[in-house]
Amino acid sequence: MKRPKLAIAGLTACSGCQLTLLNCEQKLPEIARRFELIYFPMGESGCDPQAVFDAAIVEGAVSTPEDLATLFKLRNSSRLLIALGTCAIFGGVAAMNNRISQRAELMFGVYGEAGGSFQSFPPSPFRNFVSVDFTITGCPPEKPELLELLAALLTGTLPPVHCYPVCTECRSRENLCLLLERNELCLGPIIKGGCNARCPATGIVCEGCRGPVREANVAQEMELLSERGFAREEIERRMSRFTPEWNYGQRR
Amino acid sequence: MGSVVEINPLTRVEGHGSLKVYLDGIRVERVELCLTESPRLFETLLLDKSYAEVPEIICRICSLCSTVHKVTALLAVEKALGIRVSPATELTRELITNGGLIQDHALHLYCLLLPDLLNLPGVTGLAQTAPELLKAGLAIKRVGNLIQETVGGRLIHPVNIRLGGLGQGIGHDPLLHMQNELQEILPACREACRLFLKPFDFPKLPAPNYLALDPAGPAYSQDFLQMTAGGSFAVADYRQHITESVLLYSHAKYARVLGQEATVGALSRLNLGAGLSAEASVIFETVKEEIIGKDIRGNNLAQAIELLQATERSLEVIGELLQIGRDGAGNVQIVPGSGRGSAACEAPRGVLIHSYSFDANGMCYEADVITPTSLNQGALARDLLVLARYMEGSEQSLLVSALERLIRCYDPCISCSVHLLQL
Numbered sequence: 001m002k003r004p005k006l007a008i009a010g011l012t013a014c015s016g017c018q019l020t021l022l023n024c025e026q027k028l029p030e031i032a033r034r035f036e037l038i039y040f041p042m043g044e045s046g047c048d049p050q051a052v053f054d055a056a057i058v059e060g061a062v063s064t065p066e067d068l069a070t071l072f073k074l075r076n077s078s079r080l081l082i083a084l085g086t087c088a089i090f091g092g093v094a095a096m097n098n099r100i101s102q103r104a105e106l107m108f109g110v111y112g113e114a115g116g117s118f119q120s121f122p123p124s125p126f127r128n129f130v131s132v133d134f135t136i137t138g139c140p141p142e143k144p145e146l147l148e149l150l151a152a153l154l155t156g157t158l159p160p161v162h163c164y165p166v167c168t169e170c171r172s173r174e175n176l177c178l179l180l181e182r183n184e185l186c187l188g189p190i191i192k193g194g195c196n197a198r199c200p201a202t203g204i205v206c207e208g209c210r211g212p213v214r215e216a217n218v219a220q221e222m223e224l225l226s227e228r229g230f231a232r233e234e235i236e237r238r239m240s241r242f243t244p245e246w247n248y249g250q251r252r
Numbered sequence: 253m254g255s256v257v258e259i260n261p262l263t264r265v266e267g268h269g270s271l272k273v274y275l276d277g278i279r280v281e282r283v284e285l286c287l288t289e290s291p292r293l294f295e296t297l298l299l300d301k302s303y304a305e306v307p308e309i310i311c312r313i314c315s316l317c318s319t320v321h322k323v324t325a326l327l328a329v330e331k332a333l334g335i336r337v338s339p340a341t342e343l344t345r346e347l348i349t350n351g352g353l354i355q356d357h358a359l360h361l362y363c364l365l366l367p368d369l370l371n372l373p374g375v376t377g378l379a380q381t382a383p384e385l386l387k388a389g390l391a392i393k394r395v396g397n398l399i400q401e402t403v404g405g406r407l408i409h410p411v412n413i414r415l416g417g418l419g420q421g422i423g424h425d426p427l428l429h430m431q432n433e434l435q436e437i438l439p440a441c442r443e444a445c446r447l448f449l450k451p452f453d454f455p456k457l458p459a460p461n462y463l464a465l466d467p468a469g470p471a472y473s474q475d476f477l478q479m480t481a482g483g484s485f486a487v488a489d490y491r492q493h494i495t496e497s498v499l500l501y502s503h504a505k506y507a508r509v510l511g512q513e514a515t516v517g518a519l520s521r522l523n524l525g526a527g528l529s530a531e532a533s534v535i536f537e538t539v540k541e542e543i544i545g546k547d548i549r550g551n552n553l554a555q556a557i558e559l560l561q562a563t564e565r566s567l568e569v570i571g572e573l574l575q576i577g578r579d580g581a582g583n584v585q586i587v588p589g590s591g592r593g594s595a596a597c598e599a600p601r602g603v604l605i606h607s608y609s610f611d612a613n614g615m616c617y618e619a620d621v622i623t624p625t626s627l628n629q630g631a632l633a634r635d636l637l638v639l640a641r642y643m644e645g646s647e648q649s650l651l652v653s654a655l656e657r658l659i660r661c662y663d664p665c666i667s668c669s670v671h672l673l674q675l
Contacts, residue, residue, distance in 0.1 A: 015315045016318070016408045017315075019315045022363065023393075025391070029386065029387065032375060041263045042263075042266065043363060043374050044373055045374055093297070105296075106297070107291070109293070109296035139312065199405070199406075204412070204414065234302075
């Protein structure tokens with residue numbers, strides 16, 4: 001069987017999505033056998049700059065000219081481009097203040113006057129710059145979704161797209177509803193599921209790390225939360241932790 | 253005639269970096285280590301966020317170290333708000349921190365460093381030529397991850413450890429499961445101490461100035477730091493003793509401790525006398541001439557000893573937690589308020605400091621994080637120059653591989669290092 005050629009890389013990120021792959025300990029030897037990991041700086045030395053790939057699996061937001069160059073290069077040298085993780089799809093934590101502060105101010109805050117000499121722009125998702133063939137969301141992504149993608153690539157295809165909110169899995173686990181029964185600021189109804197409601201299952205609200213579910217009824221969530229006494233400002237701050245761009249009036 | 257040898261990207265390290273060696277003929281003029289990770293500016297992102305959000309956001313600074321970042325942030329916020337957690341909560345935090353150390357050291361030693369010992373380019377080569385060794389390392393790493401996932405509710409960026417306690421107590425069965433799995437990896441941890449015994453064949457490097465948490469106290473977090481030259485100082489006063497400056501070619505800041513270049517991490521902890529568990533101390537006694545007073549090449553062996561130490565200590569902690577039982581966890585109620593708190597933990601790579609200030613509404617107005625990699629950066633740059641000068645005239649590929657190996661001895665975590673404090 002032909003071994004698909006892979007590039008695995010990261011832009012502005014914590015490397016957590018790539019680490020999720022390295023954390024599939026029991027599958028790693030098999031992955032190494034079935035794929036050619038041609039470009040994977042986190043795990044391999046000597047990456048050929050001229051290589052071409054069947055799929056490039058890339059994490060992180062785009063926030064520097066170097067990030068953008070890497071993204072273009074991988075888009076151009078790979079048949080498929082897969083955005084891995086919330087940062088790559090929505091901007092993620094680094095982008096949380098995109099709508100409320102200027103990049104230059106943030107740079108100055110951390111680096112002082114020297115901040116002006118570093119080139120950087122507001123962290124943005126891949127889709128602002130290139131076409132993306134498939135996405136795996138999550139901060140961090142769930143291992144089974146990553147393995148499902150690799151399995152599909154082996155057969156020359158992509159996995160089916162799941163689309164339901166965190167609440168679907170949360171209800172089927174029969175967790176206490178933190179939003180309705182405990183009046184907490186839970187984002188479950190508008191966030192993409194697939195995590196098996198990890199956080200609510202430990203009694204902790206959904207912080208929205210997987211980004212918006214398709215056709216989220218955002219306006220209804222806003223109403224539910226403000227009825228429970230949460231200020232608009234706090235709700236928006238919490239919602240933008242992983243996704244700066246929301247249509248707060250969206251009602252589907 | 254000047255020329256530049258560039259290693260870009262640095263591989264088999266966590267995060268993005270590059271290295272430039274400036275040559276004049278064969279003479280090495282200087283070495284520039286550029287940590288080029290794109291800055292995410294966490295310290296400014298945290299401003300005007302509530303005390304409750306800070307630990308959840310800041311752990312995203314780095315995936316490998318997300319557990320210890322979260323624990324350190326929880327401790328700093330709790331200090332600021334004057335919260336004291338139950339002994340059971342402290343034990344769970346010690347357990348998850350040990351889990352993080354096991355996964356981190358195993359990943360570094362077996363996936364990133366072992367290829368160097370066997371002259372292979374990376375993990376794929378390992379899978380082909382040394383599958384059993386790779387398997388053993390991955391088995392150790394998996395148990396570290398099991399602990400983090402069981403205690404933290406999620407492997408990377410844990411959720412179950414929270415301000416004042418735990419989301420959900422850890423049940424009897426999961427504790428027993430972790431206990432069994434830890435027992436299973438004890439032989440592989442002993443073997444690691446043999447496998448990583450021999451340091452890389454470099455010339456002797458400058459003697460490090462070791463910095464670690466004061467080993468006099470127990471556990472993973474301490475109120476005092478200790479340095480070989482310079483004695484000890486309180487974590488709360490760290491700003492007076494640690495200065496940071498910006499390098500124009502690098503996104504990480506360069507830290508000096510008491511005016512000197514410090515070295516943090518496993519080697520420093522063992523040199524400063526960190527308490528060891530039964531078996532780890534026996535092995536340490538037999539190999540300590542490779543560690544005491546040694547340069548950074550001894551760090552690999554020190555990490556291997558710590559694998560055994562963390563495994564044994566985790567078993568002890570689980571024993572205590574089994575006695576306390578799930579209901580003894582005792583979460584503490586949080587009352588928001590103003591205050592400033594600084595906490596230091598031993599992250600796998602060394603001393604990690606978080607410090608936050610909150611106003612009367614519990615909103616953050618000051619945030620500062622000092623990471624092990626920024627503390628190590630000065631010593632690493634110094635050693636790189638020494639090694640590059642020693643190798644003047646060598647073939648370029650030899651120079652490049654030696655310098656990359658030296659960098660890996662420091663086990664840098666570049667994601668962590670890039671962000672830093674408000675000036």
